[in-house]
Amino acid sequence: MSFHFKPDPQAASPLYLQLAQSLATAIRDGVFGADEALPSERVLAGRLALSRVTARSAIDRLVEQGLIVRRQGAGSFIAPRAEAPVARLAGFSEDLHQRGFVPTSCWLQRAVTAAAPDEQLALALQRGERVARLERLRLADAVVMAYEVSVLPHSVLPEPQQVGASLYAHLGAQAPVRAQQHIRAMNADARLAGLLGVASGAALLFITRLGYAACGRCVELTHSYCRSDYYDCVAELQSPPRP
């Protein structure tokens, strides 16, 4: 089975991304068997009339995503992972969608309010700067999965009323590209139990997320209270730099 791909120098996206995506699709479609070696970087480059550096960049992406494993001197191989990969940064919507659920939201509040002290600190707000506050229930297939409060600088989200199902989609270029989550467990109090439809005292996942835009600014502080029986949080970790 051979791999076909036509580089298009006119396209909007760079060649190495086109190639990476193309290879990723081929891998997921099973064009290459598990544990099989990819064409070597030189072969790939030669066959597609690209430089080796470009071919290598494409493979770099796939290695980062865990789709491919490199073995020096031997070759690049399909990673031996049958299961579904990836749970990078994804909003709730995208996250659930991937798992085949139909995610919906039920707004409890979308307003511009004053900022609490911890919010001022986390978002590095100017004195007196206000925040957009989004409060909602998250549902999957009509089952409540989480209660979530998001706070963003007013300047980042001037009109919270306009936010649709996906906050990140609405934010566009200002959406977070990196985030830090603190994940804890807590027992549901009466109010949370009522909102989520669980017994009082049930164990919940309590997730605090700080989201950073591409420019490095912290643009999102979110507290999520998740039913753990329906939702679990997946994290992909990478090794620290070797000193």
Add this chain to the structure above:
Amino acid sequence: MSFHFKPDPQAASPLYLQLAQSLATAIRDGVFGADEALPSERVLAGRLALSRVTARSAIDRLVEQGLIVRRQGAGSFIAPRAEAPVARLAGFSEDLHQRGFVPTSCWLQRAVTAAAPDEQLALALQRGERVARLERLRLADAVVMAYEVSVLPHSVLPEPQQVGASLYAHLGAQAPVRAQQHIRAMNADARLAGLLGVASGAALLFITRLGYAACGRCVELTHSYCRSDYYDCVAELQSPPRP
């Protein structure tokens, strides 16, 4: 303030890593002010007699680590993050150590046993292949923080008795470099409550970790039951590839 660095082509580690580490140190030492621009890639390359690609590779590393933010057309800037960065893949030991605790372990079991079905599957074991089973309490400053059961292929860990405080240190080259964690919350049953010294029914973090070695093989399956009042799980997330 200027930045000094002598590239050493003889050294074991590649130039781009030397430079990255050197820059990282300089940044953490405050040689560059927050929000200040780094020397441009061309300047860096010229001054250090490196190619621009090499200088760029070094900066790539720092961007991945969140130390630096690139702005096309403008420059590369110190990321505006005062706080402690990074919680990549770290074993419990390293993790707690970074926070200033003294981590210790109390072994409950270190043995070679048969593999349960889910363990066979997760670790992709041969039929009948046995596993090393490690069971321990994790303590920080003499307080129990977690109960943990790790299972590894016997071939990866032939002598579980020899494992010291840090499993990853003992594994050496076979230690995981990538991991996937599933994080859930659960109420402590009587046994867990007893082990961890919490009330029965208290909310615990229940973390299942699959660790993958550099060669791509899954070498670790760990279940952790963590007291959430003392321990929280930090995850750094990155954005998905833009399609």
Add this chain to the structure above:
DNA sequence: CAGTGGTCTAGACCACCGC
């Protein structure tokens, strides 16, 4: 406009793997 990061090329040497 000059300078920046983003991408790309063609070619090179090395350390490592498997035969």
Add this chain to the structure above:
DNA sequence: CGGTGGTCTAGACCACTGA
């Protein structure tokens, strides 16, 4: 040994930023 990934160079064009 030949082929592989790992690193490095010198130079190029583009799109974008900011003064």
